[in-house]
Amino acid sequence: MKKEATLKMNERSSISVKKHLPLKIGLFVLFAALCGVILVPFYAIALSSFKPGEELIRYGLNLKFDLSVMSFDNYAYLFTGDHSYFTWFFNSLLLTVVQVALTLIISATVAYGFAAYEFKGKNFLFICVLLIMMVPFEILLLPLYTLIFNLGMMNTYSAIVLPGIASAATIFFFRQYLSGIPKEIIAAGRVDGASEYGIYLRLILPIMKPSFAAMAILNGMNSWNNFLWPFMVLSDERKYTLPIGLKTLLTPYGNNYDLLIVGSFFSIIPIFVLFVAFQKYFIDGMTAGAVKG
Amino acid sequence: MIKRFLYSQKVAPYVFVLPFILVFLIFWVYPLGSSVTMSFQKITLGQEAEWVGLDNYTKLLGDKIFLKAVMNSAVYMLCTLLILIPLPMLLAVLINNKFMWGREFFKSSLFFPALTSVVVAGTIFRLMFGEMDGSLINSFLGLFGIEPVKFLKGQTTGFIALLTLATWRWLGVNMLYFLSGLKSIPDDYYEAASIDGASAWQKFRMITMPLLKPTTIYVLTISIYAGLAMFIESLMIWNGNNSPKNIGLTIVGYLYRQGIEKSNLGYAAAVGIVLLVLAMTINMIQLAFSGLFKKED
Numbered sequence: 001m002k003k004e005a006t007l008k009m010n011e012r013s014s015i016s017v018k019k020h021l022p023l024k025i026g027l028f029v030l031f032a033a034l035c036g037v038i039l040v041p042f043y044a045i046a047l048s049s050f051k052p053g054e055e056l057i058r059y060g061l062n063l064k065f066d067l068s069v070m071s072f073d074n075y076a077y078l079f080t081g082d083h084s085y086f087t088w089f090f091n092s093l094l095l096t097v098v099q100v101a102l103t104l105i106i107s108a109t110v111a112y113g114f115a116a117y118e119f120k121g122k123n124f125l126f127i128c129v130l131l132i133m134m135v136p137f138e139i140l141l142l143p144l145y146t147l148i149f150n151l152g153m154m155n156t157y158s159a160i161v162l163p164g165i166a167s168a169a170t171i172f173f174f175r176q177y178l179s180g181i182p183k184e185i186i187a188a189g190r191v192d193g194a195s196e197y198g199i200y201l202r203l204i205l206p207i208m209k210p211s212f213a214a215m216a217i218l219n220g221m222n223s224w225n226n227f228l229w230p231f232m233v234l235s236d237e238r239k240y241t242l243p244i245g246l247k248t249l250l251t252p253y254g255n256n257y258d259l260l261i262v263g264s265f266f267s268i269i270p271i272f273v274l275f276v277a278f279q280k281y282f283i284d285g286m287t288a289g290a291v292k293g
Numbered sequence: 294m295i296k297r298f299l300y301s302q303k304v305a306p307y308v309f310v311l312p313f314i315l316v317f318l319i320f321w322v323y324p325l326g327s328s329v330t331m332s333f334q335k336i337t338l339g340q341e342a343e344w345v346g347l348d349n350y351t352k353l354l355g356d357k358i359f360l361k362a363v364m365n366s367a368v369y370m371l372c373t374l375l376i377l378i379p380l381p382m383l384l385a386v387l388i389n390n391k392f393m394w395g396r397e398f399f400k401s402s403l404f405f406p407a408l409t410s411v412v413v414a415g416t417i418f419r420l421m422f423g424e425m426d427g428s429l430i431n432s433f434l435g436l437f438g439i440e441p442v443k444f445l446k447g448q449t450t451g452f453i454a455l456l457t458l459a460t461w462r463w464l465g466v467n468m469l470y471f472l473s474g475l476k477s478i479p480d481d482y483y484e485a486a487s488i489d490g491a492s493a494w495q496k497f498r499m500i501t502m503p504l505l506k507p508t509t510i511y512v513l514t515i516s517i518y519a520g521l522a523m524f525i526e527s528l529m530i531w532n533g534n535n536s537p538k539n540i541g542l543t544i545v546g547y548l549y550r551q552g553i554e555k556s557n558l559g560y561a562a563a564v565g566i567v568l569l570v571l572a573m574t575i576n577m578i579q580l581a582f583s584g585l586f587k588k589e590d
Contacts, residue, residue, distance in 0.1 A: 024392045031388065031395075035402040038461065041417045042405065044429055048420075060428025061420035106312045117302075125310060128317055134514075135321070136522040138545045139565035142552040143331065144326035149338060163320040196489055197304035225410035232553065239321025243412040250416070250532050264413040271408045277376040278474055279401060286466055287408070287473045 042268075049265045053257030074148055076260040085263050087238060088245035093270075095230075095241055096223040099161050103219050107144055107167050111174030116186055132168040139226075145232055159233045160226075178204070215232050217278060218285035224271060242267050250255040280283050313508040323384060331562035338556055349563035361539050362547040363571075369452070372521025373459050377467050378512060384464070385471035400472075403465030413528020416460060419445070422530075445531060448540045454530055457540065459523075467512055470549065474508030475501070487554065510583050514576055521572050524549065544568045 044061050050070040074116050078085060114126055144163060179205070189199035213279040229241040234240055240248070246263055251255040296302060332349055336342040353359050384403075390394055391504040406414065421429040426441040434442065482500050491499070524545035528534055531541045534550055542550075546562060551562030 020392055024394060026386060027390060027392060028394045031399045032395075034384075035399055038403055038406060038465070040429075041414075041421065041461065044421065045417050056420065058425075058427075060423040060425040060431070061417065062427055062429045064427075064431055110313040110446065112309050116307035117309070119303070119306040122306070124316070125314070129313070132317070132321060134518070134576065135325070136518055136545075136568060138524065138548070138571045139328065140321070140324045141545075141560050142548070142558055143327040144320065145553070146331075146338065147320075147324060147556065163316070166316040171313065195300050195499045196302060197300070198309075200309070213374070217384050221352045221408065225412075227410065227412055245408050246416070247412050247443075247529075260416065264416055267413060268409055272405075275405075275408055283400075283404070283469055285503075286404075 011193040023226070045261060045265050049262040051261075053261070054060055056257045056261065065270035074258050077101050077258055078262045078266060080257070084237060084240070084245060087168035087261065088240050088242045089267070091239060092224060092242040095157055095160065096220055099164070099223045100216050100219045102161060102165055103170060104215055106165050106173050107170035107203070107215075108208060108212075109200070111171045111178055114171070115181075116173050116183075116200075116204075129171055131167045133172070135223060141232065141283055143230070144229075148233060152234060153234050155238070155239060156233070161231050165227075167219065170219060173215055174208070174211060177208065181207055213278065214284075217274070218279045220274075221282075221285075223273065299416035328515060328562045328565055329587070331559050332557040332566050334562075336559045338558060342559070345559070349560050350534060351435075351558070352578075353563055353567065358539055358542070359547055362542045362544050363540055363567075366521050366523065366544045369455060369459075369523055370517060372452070372456050372519045373463075374513065375518055376456065376460055377463050378509065380417065380460075381512075382471045382505065384468045385475055386497065388468070389472060389475050400465070400469065403468060405465070406462045406590055407466045409462070410494070411462075411525045414528055415526055418454060418458045419463075419530050419532060422457075445541075446537050451536065451540045453531075455526055458530065470508055470512050471505060473506045476487055478504045506583065510580070513579060515581075517575050518572055521568065521575070544571075 040063070044063055044194065047065065047070075048056055048061055048062065050072070051066075052071075052073065055069050059252065077083075102278055114129075148154055148159045184209075185203055189203050193200065226241070227245060227247070230241050231244050231247070234244060237245075237248075242263075246260060247268065249260040249263070299308065312529060331342070332343040333344060333346060335345050336349075354553065387393070388399060393399075409417075422444040423429075424441060424443040424445070426432065426435060430444065431441040434440075442450055444454050462556070483496055486496050486500060511523075522545055523543050527536065527546055528545050529539040534542070534546050534554065545568070546566040548561050548568070551557045551564060
């Protein structure tokens with residue numbers, strides 16, 4: 001529908017037909033050039049993933065396409081070498097899946113509470129949701145660290161998952177979505193004798209399905225790329241997630257560029273594949289917050 | 294009996310929002326409270342705390358490294374605002390033009406960088422801005438006969454690297470925000486303006502900009518927050534929290550250095566509170582200026 005609206009607007013625009021071509025070409029060239037620049041770092045790292053780390057240390061990251069130094073050695077090392085890359089990779093995958101599943105279910109439940117009922121303290125609690133979105137998480141790092149330490153939860157995945165389990169942005173998005181669902185459904189459920197929880201589980205959750213995709217992507221992306229908090233919590237190398245593992249390849253004693261570059265490049269691929277497959281949801285998820293001012 | 298209580302229409306909403314209340318109390322209210330308490334104490338992990346009153350705060354005021362960190366974060370935030378609001382807005386208007394070829398393709402391509410983690414993106418940019426004459430940026434400058442620059446050793450050049458990274462990652466995302474804002478502007482407005490003979494610039498100035506205000510406020514709010522709390526970008530660009538002469542040190546970087554690296558929790562907590570007050574104040578002023586509160590009343 002949005003597309004139709006744009007098209008309509010386009011038809012009505014006043015710019016005369018003669019001016020079209022130069023404008024078309026100009027815009028196209030502008031954006032093509034911009035995209036070219038934006039994609040350079042990807043090309044550079046893809047290229048470097050075929051070069052030995054030594055080459056990188058000596059000449060830096062560049063765009064030289066030199067077949068004489070390029071090989072599949074790094075890839076061979078990535079897939080067969082003696083390192084923990086794929087342990088980290090699967091840790092990240094596991095953590096992302098668990099985190100996304102729990103966050104979505106819990107945030108959706110909370111959002112339903114806010115959307116479907118009038119109750120004492122509702123406004124105050126919802127202001128708390130908005131407040132969370134405004135407080136930089138970084139300032140909570142130390143007290144949270146102390147709390148996790150005192151609870152004996154250091155080096156556990158629960159310590160990573162639990163603080164974010166009722167995600168403010170996700171609750172906010174689901175509540176917006178639910179406010180568009182007619183209250184009659186709930187009333188009808190009550191008439192049919194369903195319990196309050198039965199209404200949520202059997203009637204509302206199925207309707208919410210489409211909104212889950214965008215939030216799954218948004219939370220999944222954040223979780224897959226999350227670094228600072230897991231970095232502080234996890235100390236066991238076998239429990240590291242991918243970003244932490246990659247970071248540890250950079251040491252003061254010499255950097256393991258052979259694995260770092262190819263590993264970094266490979267870590268982007270799963271998200272890329274998901275992005276190409278579910279583009280619309282990515283964009284919906286990312287812009288969810290900005291729609292209603 | 295208990296079942297009837299829990300299943301009543303009065304109690305059910307509280308059951309639904311209970312997880313939020315718990316998380317809010319345990320992981321926000323309590324840490325925030327203990328952060329405030331800690332900021333008045335001298336405290337090391339696992340040891341007895343000692344009350345020192347306002348000592349941490351008075352010490353902060355005279356701490357040159359802290360002031361440097363505040364300066365860095367503030368400048369970084371300001372620069373990201375100056376780049377990452379007008380530019381994406383302009384691009385959104387251009388890409389929304391009816392004569393745009395390949396709009397969806399360009400939208401996706403510009404969005405790509407947001408998919409990378411800061412760890413990976415930061416590593417790529419650190420290497421691109423390497424000081425060897427063969428590294429990407431220097432070899433590009435070499436084409437114009439410019440001598441190789443030691444980017445990460447200078448204040449300005451270091452910031453150029455940081456801001457390039459920020460622009461690269463967020464340009465496409467912010468453009469999408471503005472695009473979704475543009476979609477909510479009714480076509481009739483432009484139509485009416487055309488009939489009145491308004492130029493493209495007048496239409497942008499009088500229709501697009503004012504009606505994009507909610508989007509602009511949103512982007513401004515999250516950019517202020519993200520700019521002031523920036524840390525990992527700097528950590529990755531300098532491959533550690535210690536940049537030469539602290540040119541890349543940020544407020545959160547200093548919090549991390551004092552709290553985690555030096556185990557000086559009380560002092561670090563005070564840094565955190567200053568950051569919170571700073572972020573809240575700037576955002577409140579910004580929101581008051583843009584008249585958000587007025588509209589809600």
